[in-house]
Amino acid sequence: MTPALSFEELLAWSDESTQRWLQFLAENPAVLDLPCGIYGTSNVLGLVRHIVVVEMRHGQRLSGQTVSTYEQFPGGPLEALLDLHTEAVARFRKLLADPTQDWAAEMEFTSLTAGTLRSSRRKLLAHSLLHAVRHWAQLSTLTRAAGFPTGFAGDLLLSSALQ
Secondary structure, eight states, rough: OOOOOOHHHHHHHHHHHHHHHHHHHHGGGGGGSBBBGGGSSBBBHHHHHHHHHHHHHHHHTTOOOOOOOOSSOOOOHHHHHHHHHHHHHHHHHHHHTTTOTTTEEEEEEEETTTTTEEEEEHHHHHHHHHHHHHHHHHHHHHHHHOOOOOOOOOOOGGOOOOO
């Protein structure tokens, strides 16, 4: 047997990371205004928006729903972005619980930054879940350098979401 992480486990880790970050940001609102150029954002709130908008758009795409434009999503406040994340996670959980999903099926879609792409549904789901974790790691460096250490580690090894 090949050792592997399930998408359910990956989703749990991604959600745990996002929940920790959103709690940290709620407790440290000054961090939201820190300058941040990741993905062309102007501040941390813009990066948080980017993270959850990507989750929502890919969740819509994988669910076969009309994909909202980036501009249709709120730019804040933090609570509204938490609601979007919660909705995206629920959407991913529903998809993962559905045994009729064909994860090998290829789909074509338009990305905001890379143009038209072709991907398996499985790869798009993996990207959706790892995308947030990657950006939280970038944000960890930014906040620490600005004097706002989080006090928690984002490492999978230290996650309670995976045994």
